[in-house]
Amino acid sequence: xxxxxxxxxxxAVGIAVLGVTMAxxxxxxxxxxxxxxxxxTILLKTDFCKKxxxxxQNLIQFNCDQLIESVNPQMRDVIATTTKxxxxxxxxxxxxxxxxxxxxPGYKFxxxxxxxxxxxxxxxxx
Numbered sequence: 001x002x003x004x005x006x007x008x009x010x011x012a013v014g015i016a017v018l019g020v021t022m023a024x025x026x027x028x029x030x031x032x033x034x035x036x037x038x039x040x041t042i043l044l045k046t047d048f049c050k051k052x053x054x055x056x057q058n059l060i061q062f063n064c065d066q067l068i069e070s071v072n073p074q075m076r077d078v079i080a081t082t083t084k085x086x087x088x089x090x091x092x093x094x095x096x097x098x099x100x101x102x103x104x105p106g107y108k109f110x111x112x113x114x115x116x117x118x119x120x121x122x123x124x125x126x
Contacts, residue, residue, distance in 0.1 A: 022090035027113040029085055032094050035118045036079045036109065037072055040098070043107065044068050047125065090114070099126070 049064035083096040091114035099106035110122035 019090055022114060025114070025116045026087070026090060026092055027116055027118065029080075029083070029094075031116075032083065032085070032092075032111065032113055032118060033076050033079050036083070036094075036096055036111075037075050039109070039120060039123070040075060040079070040107065041068055041072060043123065094118075 045065055045068055049068065078098065079096055082098050083094055086093040086095075091112055094109070094111045094113060096107075096109040096111075098108070106126040108122070108124050108126055109120055111118050111120045113119075
């Protein structure tokens with residue numbers, strides 16, 4: 001019986017330490033916004049820019065990758081206004097429903113923030 005008490009005590013302490021660690025490393029909204037801008041930039045460059053026909057790019061003379069890079073500061077503002085954070089103390093769930101323009105595809109991201117990292121488990125074009 002004493003061994004079970006010892007195992008239960010060690011387990012309880014371990015769970016408490018894990019909970020405190022997770023609460024202290026739960027990333028904030030500003031960190032998510034920086035992460036989301038990077039993620040969206042990659043998605044737009046690989047999805048939108050690569051699918052734009054070359055003749056169209058040559059016709060209107062623009063470089064899609066440069067255009068995406070130039071609007072990064074505005075993307076952060078848009079992400080900030082379209083993101084909802086659900087804070088569960090030990091982790092957060094961020095839902096971003098992003099629609100910039102009719103010409104640019106909309107995206108919906110669902111991301112978990114924990115241990116100072118982000119894990120996007122859903123990213124779909126709308």
